[in-house]
Amino acid sequence: MxxxxxxxxxxxxxxxLIFAGGLVTSTGSGLSVPDWPTTYGWFMFTFPLxxxxxxxxxxxxxxxxxxxxxxxxxxxxxxxRLAEPRRWVRQLGYIALGAVITQGILGxxxxxxxxxxxxxxAHASLAQLVFCLTISIALTTSPGWKRAYSGxxxxxxxxxxxxxxxxxxxxxxxxxxxGATMRHTDAGLAIPDFxxxxxxxxxxxxxxxxxxxxxxxxxALVVTLxxxxxxxxxxxxxxxxxxxxxxxxxxxxxxxxxxxxGALTVLSHKHYIVNSLHVVTGASVLATSLVLTLRAxxxxxxxxxxxxxxxxxxxxxxxxxxxxPLGPADPIGSxxxxx
Amino acid sequence: xTLFLRVFLALVVLSCVACxxxxxxxxxxxAPAAVxxxxxxxxxxxxxxxxxxxxxxxxxxxxxxxxxxxxxxxxGEAKTQNFVVSDGGxxxxxxxxxxxxxxxxxxxxxxxxxxxxxGCTYAPRVFGIQVGQPLEILNSDETLHNIHALPANNxxxxxxxxxxxxxxxxxxxxxxxxxPFKCDVHNWMNAWxxxxxxxxxxxxxxxxxxxxxxxxxxxxxxxxxxxxxGTQTQMVTxxxxxxxxxxxxxxx
Numbered sequence: 001m002x003x004x005x006x007x008x009x010x011x012x013x014x015x016x017l018i019f020a021g022g023l024v025t026s027t028g029s030g031l032s033v034p035d036w037p038t039t040y041g042w043f044m045f046t047f048p049l050x051x052x053x054x055x056x057x058x059x060x061x062x063x064x065x066x067x068x069x070x071x072x073x074x075x076x077x078x079x080x081r082l083a084e085p086r087r088w089v090r091q092l093g094y095i096a097l098g099a100v101i102t103q104g105i106l107g108x109x110x111x112x113x114x115x116x117x118x119x120x121x122a123h124a125s126l127a128q129l130v131f132c133l134t135i136s137i138a139l140t141t142s143p144g145w146k147r148a149y150s151g152x153x154x155x156x157x158x159x160x161x162x163x164x165x166x167x168x169x170x171x172x173x174x175x176x177x178x179g180a181t182m183r184h185t186d187a188g189l190a191i192p193d194f195x196x197x198x199x200x201x202x203x204x205x206x207x208x209x210x211x212x213x214x215x216x217x218x219x220a221l222v223v224t225l226x227x228x229x230x231x232x233x234x235x236x237x238x239x240x241x242x243x244x245x246x247x248x249x250x251x252x253x254x255x256x257x258x259x260x261x262g263a264l265t266v267l268s269h270k271h272y273i274v275n276s277l278h279v280v281t282g283a284s285v286l287a288t289s290l291v292l293t294l295r296a297x298x299x300x301x302x303x304x305x306x307x308x309x310x311x312x313x314x315x316x317x318x319x320x321x322x323x324x325p326l327g328p329a330d331p332i333g334s335x336x337x338x339x
Numbered sequence: 340x341t342l343f344l345r346v347f348l349a350l351v352v353l354s355c356v357a358c359x360x361x362x363x364x365x366x367x368x369x370a371p372a373a374v375x376x377x378x379x380x381x382x383x384x385x386x387x388x389x390x391x392x393x394x395x396x397x398x399x400x401x402x403x404x405x406x407x408x409x410x411x412x413x414x415g416e417a418k419t420q421n422f423v424v425s426d427g428g429x430x431x432x433x434x435x436x437x438x439x440x441x442x443x444x445x446x447x448x449x450x451x452x453x454x455x456x457x458g459c460t461y462a463p464r465v466f467g468i469q470v471g472q473p474l475e476i477l478n479s480d481e482t483l484h485n486i487h488a489l490p491a492n493n494x495x496x497x498x499x500x501x502x503x504x505x506x507x508x509x510x511x512x513x514x515x516x517x518x519p520f521k522c523d524v525h526n527w528m529n530a531w532x533x534x535x536x537x538x539x540x541x542x543x544x545x546x547x548x549x550x551x552x553x554x555x556x557x558x559x560x561x562x563x564x565x566x567x568x569g570t571q572t573q574m575v576t577x578x579x580x581x582x583x584x585x586x587x588x589x590x591x
Contacts, residue, residue, distance in 0.1 A: 031497050032523035034485045040501040051483055051501065053408035054524035114487075114495050 003083055007138035010072045011287075014131045017069045018283045020062040021127060022276030025183055029055030030115050036108040039063070066104060073100045073130075076137065089140050096133035103130055117184050124180035128173065128283055135287045139294055140301075148298055149243040156241065157299040161233055165293040168226040168251075172286045175219040178212065179282060187212045188275070194266045220259060223285075227251050230292065247292040254285045378443045383579040384553045391547035391563060393429040395591030397422035403527045410482040411459035411525060419527075420464060421567050428547025429589060431465040432565045433517060433533045435540035436551070437572060439559035445537045451475035451508060454520070454530065456484045456500070461520065461530035465566070467540035468532055470514055478505045483524055490518040493534065497523075517564060531566060556581070563587040 024030055032055030033039050039047040039060055044067065052060055073096050080093035103126045110119040139145055148155050182188055187209035197203040197217075203210050231248040238244045261278040268274050294301075400418035405411040423430035451473040455462045459480060468474055476486050478500035486507070487497040492515045498507050511518070511534040522528035533540055541549040543563075558576040568589040577583050 028526055029523060031487055032485060034487070034497040034499045040483060040499045042501075053410070053482060054522075055407075055526065056483065056524055057407070114497060 001143065003079055004138065004141040004143070006079065007076060007134065007141050010069070010076050011131070011134040011138045013065075013069050013072055014134045015280055015283060015287075017062070017065045018127055018131060019276055019280040020058070020065050021124070022279030023272060024058045024062045025120075025124075025279075026270065026272035026275040027055060027058050029058040030120075031059075031111065032056050033059045033063070033111070036063075036111045063107075066107065070100050070104060073097050073134065076134075080137070084141070086140075089137065092133060092137050092140070096130060096137065099126060099130045099133060103127060115184070117181075120184040121177070121180045124184065125177050128176050128286055131283050131287060132290050135290055136294065139291055144243060145295075145298065149241070149295065152240055152242075155295075155298045156238060156244075158237065158296065161230070161237070161244075161296045162293070162300075164226065164230050164233060165289065165296045168223070168230050169286065169289040169293045171219070171223050171226055172282075172289050175216070175223050176282050176286060178216045178219050179279075182212045182216050183279075185209060185212060188270050189266065191217075192266065194263045217262075220262060224255055224259070227255050227289070230289075234292075243295045243298075244292065247288050247295065251285065251288045251292060254281060254288055257281055258285055378445065379553050379555055381553070383556055385556060385577040385579065385581040385583065387551040387554055387561065387575065387577065387583050387585055389434075389549055389583075389585035389587070391429040391432040391434070391543045391549065391565075392427055392586060392588040393422070393424050393547075393591065394588055397424055397591060405459060405525070405527065408459065408482055408525060410480065414458045417458075417460065417527070420460075424547075426546045428543070428545070429565065430543055430545060430547060432543040432547070432549070432563050432587070432589075433465050433467060433531070433540065434543065434549045434551065434561065434563045434587075435467065435516065435533055435535060436537065436554070437516075437560045437562040439557055440537055440539070440555075443537070443555070445469070447471040448538075449473070453477055454486075454532075455479050456486070456522070456528070459525050459528065461522075461528055463530070463542070465517075465531050465542050466533070467542065468511065468534055469538060470511055470534055470536050472510070474509045474511070474532070476500070476507050476509065478503060484522050484528070485524055487521050487523055488518055489521065490515055490534075493518060516562070517566075529566075533564070561585060563589075565589060 035041065037044060039056075040051070042048070044060075044063060047060060073093075077093035077097040080090045084090050084093070103123065106119060106123040106126060110116065110123050113119060182190075185208070190207075190209035190213040191197045191203060193199065197210075197214060198205070203214055231252050234241075234244045234248040258278065258281045261274060261281055264274045265271070265278050398421075400420070400422075403417045403419060405414075405417060411417075420431070447469050449472075452466070452468050453475045454466070455477045457479040459482070476498070478484050481503045483499065483501045485497055485499045488509070489495060490511075492513045493511050496509060500507065511532075514534050514536045516533040516535070517531040518534055520530040520532065539551050539554055541551050543549045554577050556577055556579045558574065560572055561575055562570050562572045564570045568591075571587050571589065573585060573587070575583055575585055
């Protein structure tokens with residue numbers, strides 16, 4: 001349980017990091033610290049606080065939070081290595097660690113190379129993957145996941161829900177990449193009005209920036225339709241499964257909030273707080289959809305885990321787990337003992 | 340996992356190599372060899388004088404919010420300087436010979452031209468420099484600045500100056516009108532430099548006046564550039580020892 005709570009903390013801190021990254025881009029502070037990994041020649045952690053002025057406040061704070069998150073993920077990976085019996089969950093920890101290190105290097109490269117669009121977009125997109133990895137670890141270490149949400153009968157194996165939820169998650173991620181492209185190519189106000197485009201449904205003129213911006217708006221519509229379809233399916237077929245309807249309802253609420261923030265971003269001429277909230281809410285939409293997708297596919301993980309000789313904790317009946325050396329509430333210990 | 344580790348290590352090595360290359364790229368470019376002969380004959384050289392006018396009412400200057408840096412805020416109120424107008428004359432317009440000098444080569448000054456960061460603004464805001472001439476960037480403020488040049492044809496650079504009195508020198512290698520500078524720490528700080536292969540340029544002063552001296556006789560394309568209003572060009576022919584008057588009018 002402690003490991004799960006820690007994983008939740010790591011996921012929350014990653015969301016904070018994404019918000020801080022959004023602030024850097026929204027305030028145009030990405031190059032206010034020209035060197036990396038040093039800060040104006042100082043070792044990052046000894047940079048004087050009284051020199052945190054102007055854009056440096058955003059950029060240097062982002063670096064400090066990123067370092068802290070990197071450390072938290074390192075601890076998480078080690079903790080999983082020591083305490084987690086499921087090999088694939090341990091591997092999630094290693095991948096998250098590799099991803100966050102790569103993310104840091106990408107962040108450094110984009111500063112040293114003066115924010116080239118492809119690197120900056122990759123940095124923004126990988127951030128979402130790091131967040132997804134920490135969310136996945138938090139979810140798969142949760143008591144509910146380990147019980148296979150069996151309180152109301154066996155987890156459903158609904159292929160339609162699995163397909164549509166997976167598609168929704170994939171589309172949200174694609175939409176986030178388009179959004180990152182829009183941000184980093186300075187196309188956020190290429191269409192200055194909302195909900196119309198220059199007063200029309202279709203922009204009367206086109207260029208690359210308008211196309212990216214319009215694609216992001218169309219993407220929002222597509223994502224919304226898929227989210228409604230997913231949620232509708234859950235409420236129609238799985239109303240008694242809280243592990244499914246809760247994230248479905250949250251998904252709809254977050255998408256409504258996200259569209260509002262997107263509109264406000266345009267109408268406020270990219271106010272940096274609104275813009276950054278739009279970024280982190282987008283990440284929350286992705287995370288919520290991912291949770292729903294993973295829970296919808298929970299029964300498949302059961303089969304997958306049951307086939308692994310190294311992961312005996314999965315698929316075991318509760319009475320077998322209770323035989324662990326630390327007593328009845330020690331599923332990990334019981335798994336290790338059995339292994 | 341082995342494959343994952345290999346891929347990750349390869350990424351790290353690649354990144355290190357890439358970072359090393361980038362660090363080198365921000366170094367000052369070597370100055371081109373100076374041309375010792377001066378093709379301008381003082382006996383026949385003419386000059387070009389004139390003024391830049393603005394038609395229309397410019398937007399009023401706005402007070403810049405500089406609270407993000409207490410030092411800058413203490414320097415007093417600062418106003419936007421996109422349109423500096425007095426008596427109908429427009430200041431900070433870069434006027435230069437765009438065409439007509441052919442293949443003539445001109446001596447390159449070795450004296451550095453200073454771009455100062457003082458009071459959390461650039462001084463000067465608009466200026467010209469020759470290819471190969473040293474540009475000395477100075478921090479006269481007791482706060483940090485980064486000097487970030489965003490050229491299209493020259494090499495981009497971004498250098499930090501954390502302490503008062505710090506200087507760095509840069510030499511442009513290619514003619515380019517204009518190269519913008521900005522400070523990412525203080526997003527209100529902007530400057531522009533016109534980089535030319537010759538010394539025939541001027542920046543309009545109070546009342547919009549400009550003066551280009553020692554021009555060889557000939558027919559030239561003269562361009563005037565303003566940070567918000569773009570460019571205008573005119574043709575002018577200057578005879579031996581002749582002083583021509585030229586006027587540009589920008590409209591809002």
